[in-house]
Amino acid sequence: MIIAVDGPAASGKGTIARALARHYGLPHLDTGLLYRAVAANVQRLELDPSVEADAVAACDFDDSLLDDPMLRSDAIGSLASVVSAHPLVRASLLQRQKRFAQQPGGAVLDGRDIGTVIAPNAEAKLFVRATPNIRAKRRHAELRSHGSPISIDKVLADIRARDLRDSTRSNAPLVPANDAAFLDTSFLSIEASVQRAIDIVESRIARD
Ligand code: CDP
Numbered sequence: 001m002i003i004a005v006d007g008p009a010a011s012g013k014g015t016i017a018r019a020l021a022r023h024y025g026l027p028h029l030d031t032g033l034l035y036r037a038v039a040a041n042v043q044r045l046e047l048d049p050s051v052e053a054d055a056v057a058a059c060d061f062d063d064s065l066l067d068d069p070m071l072r073s074d075a076i077g078s079l080a081s082v083v084s085a086h087p088l089v090r091a092s093l094l095q096r097q098k099r100f101a102q103q104p105g106g107a108v109l110d111g112r113d114i115g116t117v118i119a120p121n122a123e124a125k126l127f128v129r130a131t132p133n134i135r136a137k138r139r140h141a142e143l144r145s146h147g148s149p150i151s152i153d154k155v156l157a158d159i160r161a162r163d164l165r166d167s168t169r170s171n172a173p174l175v176p177a178n179d180a181a182f183l184d185t186s187f188l189s190i191e192a193s194v195q196r197a198i199d200i201v202e203s204r205i206a207r208d
Pocket residue numbers: 007008009010011014031032033035036077080081082084085110111112113114162166
């Protein structure tokens with residue numbers, strides 16, 4: 001069983017994907033981390049994120065980078081959204097994600113294009129949403145708890161810029177798959193969001 005979880009920044013997709021993976025005993029891949037690693041590598045190598053060839057050169061990163069807490073920063077999230085718009089960057093990360101999705105036994109992946117590009121045949125597809133203000137509040141609390149002095153206004157502005165860039169790029173934009181189920185977490189606790197996600201997956205399995 002493949003479960004695809006897509007949605008914008010801080011909608012709750014990672015939390016939901018991790019919980020689904022635990023619930024069904026499946027491996028989980030946070031695909032955003034791959035783009036964040038490319039972004040961190042661009043920064044480390046002092047390359048230009050808007051130049052496709054530079055961003056492609058940064059795709060060759062060491063997997064140990066995926067565990068680096070600096071990948072979670074707001075600046076790296078924004079930079080990830082710039083490098084991820086380059087078709088050759090997406091192409092370079094494609095096979096790794098497809099392989100993960102197609103491993104025997106199944107998998108849960110979360111990102112922006114899982115239901116549309118990485119695993120279009122997924123048994124269950126969720127598109128997780130929440131209002132920009134609520135997402136900014138959540139991400140701000142997260143960043144603050146990790147010691148960042150960032151303001152909520154900056155977090156909201158960055159989220160809005162990222163939403164726009166991610167949903168308007170021509171290659172694998174952030175759009176719900178035709179057969180995705182919507183899950184709005186704006187006014188749901190984490191527990192309620194996870195339960196709702198399990199209910200959706202169960203109804204998809206029952207339907208097939
Ligand atoms: O956790 P959050 O939603 O804030 O970000 P993320 O999932 O780590 O993704 C960071 C950036 O990577 C996004 O803004 C997208 O531009 C890009 N991304 C993508 O293009 N495709 C994916 N499957 C996952 C992330």
